[in-house]
Amino acid sequence: MVTLEFYDPSGTLEVTQQHAPRLASLEGRRIGFVSNEQWQAYRMLPMLKEMLEADFPGVEVLPVDTFPQGNALIGNEETAALVKNSGVDAVIIANAA
Amino acid sequence: MDFVGVMKNAVSGLGLAPDAAMVTFPIGMFLPGSDITPVRARKREFYDGLTRWQSTFARNAAGAATMLSVEGASHEDALNKANNLLITNLWGDGLPLWPATRERVDWTLRGAALPRTHVIGKFPPRGGVTTVETCAVALAMAGGRPEYLPVLIAAVEAFLDTESGSDQLQATSGGPFPVVIVNGPIAKEIRLNSGFGCLGPDPQRPAGASIGRALRLLQQNVGGALPGIGTMAIFGAMRYTNAVFAEDEAALPQGWRPHATERHGYAPGTNSVSLVFASGVTNVQRRGAKKETPEEDVLNGMWRMADFMRTPNLAALQGYEKGTPGIMMISPVVAKMMAEQGWTQSSIRQFLWENSKIPLAQLKRAGAPAWFEIDANPVTRESIKLDPWPIARKPENIVLVVAGGDHPTHYYWLQAHSPRVVGRVMRVPESFDRLLADADRDLGCGSDACLI
Numbered sequence: 001m002v003t004l005e006f007y008d009p010s011g012t013l014e015v016t017q018q019h020a021p022r023l024a025s026l027e028g029r030r031i032g033f034v035s036n037e038q039w040q041a042y043r044m045l046p047m048l049k050e051m052l053e054a055d056f057p058g059v060e061v062l063p064v065d066t067f068p069q070g071n072a073l074i075g076n077e078e079t080a081a082l083v084k085n086s087g088v089d090a091v092i093i094a095n096a097a
Numbered sequence: 098m099d100f101v102g103v104m105k106n107a108v109s110g111l112g113l114a115p116d117a118a119m120v121t122f123p124i125g126m127f128l129p130g131s132d133i134t135p136v137r138a139r140k141r142e143f144y145d146g147l148t149r150w151q152s153t154f155a156r157n158a159a160g161a162a163t164m165l166s167v168e169g170a171s172h173e174d175a176l177n178k179a180n181n182l183l184i185t186n187l188w189g190d191g192l193p194l195w196p197a198t199r200e201r202v203d204w205t206l207r208g209a210a211l212p213r214t215h216v217i218g219k220f221p222p223r224g225g226v227t228t229v230e231t232c233a234v235a236l237a238m239a240g241g242r243p244e245y246l247p248v249l250i251a252a253v254e255a256f257l258d259t260e261s262g263s264d265q266l267q268a269t270s271g272g273p274f275p276v277v278i279v280n281g282p283i284a285k286e287i288r289l290n291s292g293f294g295c296l297g298p299d300p301q302r303p304a305g306a307s308i309g310r311a312l313r314l315l316q317q318n319v320g321g322a323l324p325g326i327g328t329m330a331i332f333g334a335m336r337y338t339n340a341v342f343a344e345d346e347a348a349l350p351q352g353w354r355p356h357a358t359e360r361h362g363y364a365p366g367t368n369s370v371s372l373v374f375a376s377g378v379t380n381v382q383r384r385g386a387k388k389e390t391p392e393e394d395v396l397n398g399m400w401r402m403a404d405f406m407r408t409p410n411l412a413a414l415q416g417y418e419k420g421t422p423g424i425m426m427i428s429p430v431v432a433k434m435m436a437e438q439g440w441t442q443s444s445i446r447q448f449l450w451e452n453s454k455i456p457l458a459q460l461k462r463a464g465a466p467a468w469f470e471i472d473a474n475p476v477t478r479e480s481i482k483l484d485p486w487p488i489a490r491k492p493e494n495i496v497l498v499v500a501g502g503d504h505p506t507h508y509y510w511l512q513a514h515s516p517r518v519v520g521r522v523m524r525v526p527e528s529f530d531r532l533l534a535d536a537d538r539d540l541g542c543g544s545d546a547c548l549i
Contacts, residue, residue, distance in 0.1 A: 001168050004175040006196035007234045008163045009188050011225030011319040015154075016112035023148050031147070037471075039127035044136050051140045072473030090147050095127060096100050 023090055028058035032088040034079065037069045039095035048092065062088065102326030103222070103268045109321070110224035110264065114154035118146035162230065164199075183238075188318045190310070190337060197237040205233040208246030208532060210524035217250065218257035221264035223321025227253060235314040241307035242539075244287045244532040247523040248341070248370060249308050252277045253315065255372035255519040262415070262516040266374050267322045271412075272330030273374035273514040275312060276424060277341040278498055280357035281368030283523060284343030286533055288540070291343035293502030296378070296509075298338075309338035335378065340511070344498050348429030350436030356498050359442065361520030368523040373424060373496060376412055377512035381405050383431070384506040395435055399445070402508050403452035406488060409463040412512050413488040418476040420516045422488040424496040425449070426509035432499045442497050450492035454485035 023029060031052060035041045041064075049061040066086070068079050074093070083091055101121060109115035120142045125131055167182055169175030179196040183189045195201060206213050206229070213230040220227045232249050241249070256263050256275060266273045279289055290302035298306050313336055322328035330336070344356050346365075357363040357371055383398030402425065413422035425445075427435070435445065460466065460481075469481040480486060489495060496518060501509065526532075 001170065002172050002175040003166060003168050004172075004179050004196055004198065005164050005166045006179060006198045007202060008165055009183070009197060009231075009234050009238060009314065009318045010186075011220065011227060011231050012162060013109060013115065013224060014112065014219075014226055015114050019113055019117070019152055022118075022150055026144060026147060040129070040131060040133060044133050047133065047136050048140075048143060051137065052144075055140070055144070070471050072471060092143070092147075096104065 020090075026052065026056040026059055029056075029089040030060045030062065030087060032062045032066055032083060032086060032091045033064045034067050034074050034083065034091050034093045035064055035069045036071045036074055036095065038071070041095045045092070045094060062086070100329070102321065102323060103329060106222040106224075106268065106321035106327045110219065110222040112224065114152045115223070116152040116154045118150035120146060162234070187323055188314075190313065190317070192310075192337065194238045195240055197234040201237045202230065202233050205237045205241065205243050205246060206230065207528065208243035208526060209233065209250070210247065210526045211250070217253055220253075220257065220315060220320035222267055223319065223327065225319035225321070227257065227315065227319055231319060232311070232315065235311040235318070236307065238314055239307040239310035241311055242287075242304075242532075242536060244529065244536055245304050245308050245311075247283065247368070247525045247529075248277070248279060248287070248289070248304070249311050251370040251521040251523040252308070252312055252341070252372060255370055255521045256312070256316075258517075258519045258521075260517045261372060261519045262374065263320075266514065267316060267320055268328050269514075270329040270331050271376050271514055272328070272333045272336070273376045274335040274339050275316075276373045276375045276511055277309065277312070277339065278356055278371040278373070278424070278496075279341070279343040279369070280346065280355045280363070280371070281366060281523070283368040283525070284346075288536070289341070289343045291345040291500050293504075295342040295500050295502075296340050305341035306338050309341040312341075313337065313339050335375075340375070340378075342500055345429050345500050348432065348503070349499055350432055353432070353436065353442055353499070356496065357520060360496065360518055363520065363522060368525065369520055370523065371518055371520045373421060373511070373513050373518050374415075374515040375424065375511040376514040377510075379405065379510045379512065381508040381510055382506060383508045391434065392438060395438055395440070398431075398508065399448055400452070402510065403449050405510060406449060406453035407455055409455050409460050409465050411465055411468050412514050414468060414472055414477055416489070416494065416513050416515045416517075417480060418474055418490050419494075421494045421496045421513045421518050422453075423513045424498055424511040426498050426500050426511070428501040428505065428507070429499055429503045430505050431508070434505065443492070445497060446492040446495045449495055450487055450489060454483075454487045457481075457484035457486060460486060 033045050045064045052061050105115040108117045167178040169178050209229050211229050215229045217227045287304045288302045289304040290299045316322045346355050357369045363369050385394045472478050
């Protein structure tokens with residue numbers, strides 16, 4: 001019997017930060033959108049806003065264009081700071097395809 | 098349509114566990130005029146993503162590379178099982194691989210000028226930690242030799258430079274692939290092709306195939322660019338070996354400078370790589386067919402090149418300000434002929450730049466302005482005001498390289514999708530001459546004199 005031992009070629013991953021904790025409830029929360037404005041986001045995100053507002057008393061869902069939109073802007077540090085400083089409890093990021 | 102892999106890569110690249118709260122739908126729902134009622138039907142999944150979701154990635158995988166093991170009735174059987182294991186773990190490319198055994202990786206690392214544990218960076222978008230050893234593993238799998246390692250490491254350093262745009266270009270649907278242009282004496286020393294067939298396989302000058310294949314394996318296995326999962330490259334051309342070739346510096350006409358000197362300011366004779374992301378390769382037939390004068394022959398060919406470049410397919414947007422619209426490859430004999438008629442690298446670029454400008458009406462007809470409007474670069478956005486629109490901010494952005502077979506019939510155009518052209522100087526180990534001697538021993542007559 002011949003044994004062949006060789007390296008796993010996928011390298012290693014380094015987890016340096018944790019995902020944000022989830023909310024206990026959506027009631028009374030402020031929710032924002034960060035959108036690239038593509039892939040029918042202009043239709044889907046308003047639908048989500050309407051559903052959230054209908055289903056959860058006191059929820060505040062910010063308008064889709066509250067934060068900078070577009071692939072060029074949604075990933076930069078300025079947008080992240082705007083989101084953080086806005087006081088939202090959660091954000092939904094969309095759309096990718 | 099499965100965008101989940103791209104998303105996981107992006108999250109992992111940020112240092113988070115490779116996981117995220119996602120609600121996914123088939124591609125049809127993302128197209129114009131689609132039925133989006135499934136969003137309403139699955140609203141609970143959105144709510145759960147905000148309130149109940151938890152990452153299923155339980156382990157922190159950082160640490161030393163792990164070893165795999167197979168057993169076979171014979172060496173042939175074990176080799177077959179190793180290849181099956183690599184394929185089933187999605188680490189292969191469909192061609193036979195050398196399993197990266199300790200012995201083979203240690204041999205490959207003889208080409209390293211840095212310690213094997215030296216961290217080059219995190220390979221985007223997945224963020225796999227990339228060390229000198231990681232590169233050696235990929236090169237070993239690709240069938241490479243130790244003397245190729247300095248080129249691969251320099252190419253990886255250029256690739257991981259955030260200016261290269263590789264974090265997005267790895268995943269994008271356009272499927273750009275890295276083109277690595279090598280300058281300096283190392284090209285001939287390691288048998289890297291600059292002549293006939295330099296973008297393809299050549300047993301007399303085999304280095305480019307395994308260097309490019311190793312880079313591709315790193316892109317996939319460490320960077321997460323797995324077709325249809327981590328990279329949305331719709332067609333994915335040139336992705337077995339990418340493109341790794343050398344400029345034919347010996348054939349540069351008098352007064353012409355090596356690409357690395359022109360673009361990066363490296364002194365002639367410096368061993369270096371220059372990395373461009375390309376999204377297409379096209380042959381442009383340039384030669385006359387009858388009784389053209391030498392001047393007509395050159396000018397006709399230049400017009401054919403410029404006419405080809407004048408296309409509103411938007412590829413040039415990425416590199417408009419600081420990158421490049423593409424690489425024009427000129428064969429040595431054509432470079433010589435043009436130089437004899439007074440053409441310089443500068444005048445060639447100027448001609449192509451002036452004559453590849455696209456009328457605004459043509460851009461509008463193709464729906465291009467919307468892509469200008471959403472471009473991240475304000476210089477590019479503003480450039481839509483130019484009519485006709487130049488495909489680069491300045492002529493110097495066009496890359497010219499003298500390479501290819503010594504034959505006059507064709508130019509080659511590597512259409513770029515490249516926000517920068519990133520250069521890196523190579524480091525070779527002190528024992529490099531010994532590696533070259535070993536190559537002569539193993540592969541027969543050395544350097545360019547080896548003609549079968």
